[in-house]
Amino acid sequence: MTQPLLSVRNLTIDYIGEEKDFRAVDDVSFDVAPGEVFGLAGESGCGKSTIAFAISRLHKPPALIRKESRILLDGRDVLGLDRQALSAFRWREVAMVFQSAMNSLNPVLRIETQFYDMLRTHKNMSRASARERTAEMLTLVDIAPDRMRDYPHQFSGGMRQRIVIAICMALDPKLVVMDEPTTALDVVVQREILQRINELRRSFGFSVLFITHDLGLMVQFCDRIGIMLSGQLVEQNTAEAIYRTPKHDYTKKLWASFPSLHGGALL
Numbered sequence: 001m002t003q004p005l006l007s008v009r010n011l012t013i014d015y016i017g018e019e020k021d022f023r024a025v026d027d028v029s030f031d032v033a034p035g036e037v038f039g040l041a042g043e044s045g046c047g048k049s050t051i052a053f054a055i056s057r058l059h060k061p062p063a064l065i066r067k068e069s070r071i072l073l074d075g076r077d078v079l080g081l082d083r084q085a086l087s088a089f090r091w092r093e094v095a096m097v098f099q100s101a102m103n104s105l106n107p108v109l110r111i112e113t114q115f116y117d118m119l120r121t122h123k124n125m126s127r128a129s130a131r132e133r134t135a136e137m138l139t140l141v142d143i144a145p146d147r148m149r150d151y152p153h154q155f156s157g158g159m160r161q162r163i164v165i166a167i168c169m170a171l172d173p174k175l176v177v178m179d180e181p182t183t184a185l186d187v188v189v190q191r192e193i194l195q196r197i198n199e200l201r202r203s204f205g206f207s208v209l210f211i212t213h214d215l216g217l218m219v220q221f222c223d224r225i226g227i228m229l230s231g232q233l234v235e236q237n238t239a240e241a242i243y244r245t246p247k248h249d250y251t252k253k254l255w256a257s258f259p260s261l262h263g264g265a266l267l
């Protein structure tokens with residue numbers, strides 16, 4: 001692999017309990033190349049979201065990242081960032097889209113204002129430049145730019161999720177962390193959104209860390225996949241190899257429990 005964009009090394013995260021600690025992530029290491037989509041798959045509770053939060057530096061107590069852990073983004077030590085560096089890091093370097101992201105839009109503000117607030121805070125943009133950027137980003141996710149004057153409730157769930165994705169892309173992040181980004185949406189909308197993200201990835205060049213329960217979607221969308229079991233990364237390989245020639249028994253079991261794929265690759 002060329003120089004990775006994201007490098008996770010020996011990541012170990014415990015949830016600190018009153019009686020005893022619970023190891024949610026156990027010595028996990030993986031790399032994500034520039035422009036690559038890396039997926040994390042595994043049963044509920046295996047630690048995927050805990051990793052996503054740690055990479056975005058959104059983890060909170062009782063989650064404790066053990067000191068041997070390293071997360072490097074473009075060579076920068078993510079776990080060592082202080083408060084000031086962190087506010088520049090979030091959104092500009094790493095953007096996050098979660099399952100409920102569409103509900104993170106402020107219901108009482110026009111879409112335009114929500115873009116402006118972020119572009120002003122992070123890029124010191126004027127209202128006129130922010131409006132231009134907003135129009136450009138909405139067009140990219142197939143929403144008519146004149147709808148920037150509307151409020152969130154005037155859009156469907158799928159459109160709101162696309163708006164959040166557009167807001168994330170507006171600052172041109174290097175890595176987008178997506179944790180079940182389309183789970184709340186119907187299958188057709190899910191596919192459309194992922195196709196759009198893929199096209200944006202091609203033009204902007206960002207990498208994606210993708211988490212979903214839907215193994216079919218995972219294989220179609222990702223370049224490489226890591227399989228997690230009880231906090232450990234037990235296998236990682238290209239999506240094709242993980243699907244066609246799984247090595248670990250657990251990966252084989254995952255496929256056995258999953259109906260065969262339809263619809264071909266998204267790419």
Ligand SMILES: Nc1ncnc2c1ncn2[C@@H]1O[C@H](COP(=O)(O)OP(=O)(O)OP(=O)(O)O)[C@@H](O)[C@H]1O
Pocket residue numbers: 015022024042043044045046047048049050051061062063
């Ligand atoms: N705040 C918390 N305190 C204690 N334990 C937690 C906390 N958050 C998560 N856990 C535990 O850590 C483990 C990993 O959780 P995590 O949410 O990362 O898994 P996941 O693979 O993303 O699951 P899902 O697919 O259901 O979202 C789970 O066993 C969970 O119960």
